[in-house]
Amino acid sequence: MISKYYSILFLICTITVSDKNPILFEDYRLYGDVKSMTTISYKLNPEVYNDEDCLCGPEEVNLKPTERTEKERDSIVFKYNGNYIEKIENYNNGWLSYETLFKYSGSLLIEKTNITFSGTEDFPNEIYRTEYEYNPKNILTTTLNYFQDSLNSKVLFKNNLIQEKFIFDNQSSISEKLNYKYNNLNQLIEKSAYDKTGKLLYSIKNNYINSRDYSNEWYTSKNELDTKTTIEYDEEGNYTEKIFYVENGELLLDHSTKYNKNDDIIMSIFSSVNPTEYTYKYDKNGNWIERIEYLNNSPIEETVRIIEYKK
DSSP, rough: OHHHHHHHHHHHOOOOOOOSSSSTTTOOOOOOEEEEEEEEEEESSSTTTTTTTOOOOOOOOOOOOOOOOOEEEEEEEEEEEEEEEEEEETTTTTEEEEEEEEEEOOOOOOEEEEEEEOOOOOOOOOOEEEEEEEOOTOOEEEEEEEEETTTEEEEEEETTEEEEEEETTTTTTTEEEEEEETTTTEEEEEEEETTTTEEEEEEEEEEEEESSEEEEEEOOSSSSSEEEEEEOOOTSSSSEEEEEEESOOOOEEEEEEOOOOOOEEEEEEETOOOOOHHHHHHHHHSOOEEEEETTTTTEEEEEEEEEOOOO
């Protein structure tokens, strides 16, 4: 159970946003025809933020101004030929790199390949490939997901909603099956996982409070409540609060956020921990090019994005 709670904490630290180029920019909110982007992070108070996973409480904070120190430098290059056909990413000053290749039939994406370069001969590069299938009306029906050329999973869609997902083992046999159920508003209300014999592994049920907010309940294979989460969103679809409870109703974690008019996060609060705040500067396309992170009203990290647009 502990590992699941750490996974929950990781997931809520990752802000998912909608994009104008959803196929290419699934991890970014970028506007305009972006050709490349370099991201540089600087530590402004390194003695406060030594551990990136540390959520410093008030007794741990002793801010003192220091010189601006580069923390890491990442770069992304997008290649364009009518459609975006390639994305090259380098993280941690080139220590880790990715390449994403896109293949189209007309305007339809039919294949996406993600390659993770290990940088060493001791470990092979990891290759993930997704094939997309459509019906005669060009509506997505199936995705086939491969890892190192072995079929990893198959996902079936109807009306652009996931209906079933099959997970395969190393012998290409089904090891797990997931079923999805929706209400008449096409909101997901239940996801159930079964092993290869049809035995229930777990289920997740969503109970909607209104058109945006809902509670999320995890049930064990014995249909016993394990954890419960309530999630609230603003009118733009940004989540504003997540509250996690364990099976006895005890509060596990409360995470709330606030956004500016550009839908960029400006405040993040975990339970009783001091809030982290952010300020931004934007270019003429509406993309942020500078972000400063604050703790206790003092800057601790600056992130600069150098964005080049296609001419």
